[in-house]
Amino acid sequence: MKLYDSKTAPNPRRVRIFLAEKGISVPTEPVDIAGKQNRGAEYAKKNPMFGVPILELDDGTIIAETMAICRYFEETNPNPPLFGTGAKDKAIVEMWQRRMELNVMSCITGAFRHGNAFFADRITQVPAFAEQCLKEAPGMFDFLDQTLAKSKFIAGDRYSVADITALCSVDFARVLRLKIDPDKQKNLARWHAEVSARPSAQA
Numbered sequence: 733m734k735l736y737d738s739k740t741a742p743n744p745r746r747v748r749i750f751l752a753e754k755g756i757s758v759p760t761e762p763v764d765i766a767g768k769q770n771r772g773a774e775y776a777k778k779n780p781m782f783g784v785p786i787l788e789l790d791d792g793t794i795i796a797e798t799m800a801i802c803r804y805f806e807e808t809n810p811n812p813p814l815f816g817t818g819a820k821d822k823a824i825v826e827m828w829q830r831r832m833e834l835n836v837m838s839c840i841t842g843a844f845r846h847g848n849a850f851f852a853d854r855i856t857q858v859p860a861f862a863e864q865c866l867k868e869a870p871g872m873f874d875f876l877d878q879t880l881a882k883s884k885f886i887a888g889d890r891y892s893v894a895d896i897t898a899l900c901s902v903d904f905a906r907v908l909r910l911k912i913d914p915d916k917q918k919n920l921a922r923w924h925a926e927v928s929a930r931p932s933a934q935a
């Protein structure tokens with residue numbers, strides 16, 4: 733088994749944190765995203781969508797998409813559960829995970845992908861979309877702050893995959909020069925300090 737990884741990008745970091753929380757060790761192979769290795773023909777054979785990370789199983793199966801990889805490890809190593817337990821809790825974690833990915837993370841990565849020269853020759857950039865994402869990104873931090881005013885973690889009392897997606901999104905917002913305002917966003921600052929102090933955050 734092998735994880736195609738990158739130390740600078742937020743999606744592979746989600747998988748590394750997930751694995752660290754589970755106590756699973758997986759051999760990794762670095763992918764040179766800056767050098768566009770993931771956009772070359774060899775990588776495209778493994779993932780035609782070009783994204784990093786991917787997981788290669790011993791039988792040659794390729795699993796792309798961060799959440800698909802995490803779900804694979806949730807099945808093989810159920811403890812500690814990071815996608816919730818029981819019907820209601822699993823649905824709540826799923827709801828928050830999707831909000832973190834589809835709203836918060838997409839807003840931050842959208843501003844980067846459509847506004848930064850790094851992506852200029854990778855996708856068709858839409859500058860107006862980058863501007864809109866940039867405008868909405870601070871509101872995503874406010875949304876997180878309001879969420880964390882009501883619960884210890886994103887999806888309730890227990891650390892979950894939704895916290896992992898939120899942490900990687902908040903930290904990656906540095907590329908937009910967006911930071912937590914500790915005076916205004918006290919709940920977000922409290923949560924960020926707590927989840928960053930977990931050993932997994934170093935993964």
Ligand SMILES: N[C@@H](CCC(=O)N[C@@H](CS)C(=O)NCC(=O)O)C(=O)O
Binds near residue numbers: 741743744765796799
């Ligand atoms: N939907 C994919 C997104 C993967 C993705 O976009 N990965 C980024 C790194 S965080 C990447 O490969 N970027 C470089 C590129 O697209 O050329 C997932 O959830 O894994």
